[in-house]
Amino acid sequence: MKNILFLLAIISIFFLSCDGKERVHKSNTQVLKEHKLLDSFSKVVKYFPEKYSENEIDTLFNNGNRIKIKSFTNMEDSYLNEFTNNYITYKHYYRDAKALITVTNNSMIFNKIIDKDFILNIDDSYKNFFNTSILQGVWLNEAESLNKKNISIDITFCKPETDWCEYFILQIEANGNYKLENVTKE
Secondary structure, X not given: OHHHHHHHHHHHHHHHHOOXXXXXXXXXXXXXXXXOOHHHHOEEXXXXXXXXXXXXXXXXXXXXXXXXXXXXXXXEEEEEEEEEEOOEEEEEEEEEEEEEEEEEOOOEEEEEEEOHHHHHHHOHHHHHHHOOOEEEEEEEOHHHHHHOOOEEEEEEEEOOOOOOEEEEEEEEOOXXXXXXXXXXXX
C-alpha cells in the first residue's frame, strides 16, 4: 500500500511540474524554433493554377479558314513571387501557359506554339519583362479577322499581382507568313 501511495505521489508531482511555466515568457516563434517547427508554420506556398488546365477554341470562317487555339498550363515553368508579411513567408508560384495555334484551309497554313520563346525569337527586347511575367491569354480577334484578309490573334503577357501587361497582335497571312506587333497602350 505504501508503494502505491508513493507511486501516486511521484506521478502527481510529475504532472503538476509539467504545466508549461517555463514557456510563459517565450513567444510562439521561439517555441516553434526550439521544436524545429518554425519553417512549416511560417511558409505559405500556393500555385496558380493549382492543377493542369486546357482550353480549346475551334473556329471556321466562311472563306474556309479554320483556326484552332489550344491553350494549356505549362506545369514546368512558373514565376515565383515571394514576400514576407507578419513573419510569414508567402511563395506564390504562377504557372506559365502556352497556346498551340493551327490555321488550315485545305492545307496547313500556320502551326506554332505561342509562348515566351516564340516572342523572343522575333524580338528579344522583352527578355527582362518575360523573366517576371506569364502568358495571360491568346484568342482570336474575330472582328479584325473578318474585316481583313489576315487572321488576327491577340496575345497578352502580364506580371502577376500587378497591372503591367504587354499586348501583342499576331497577323497571319494566307500564305503562312506572319508578323507580330506590340500594341501596349501607354
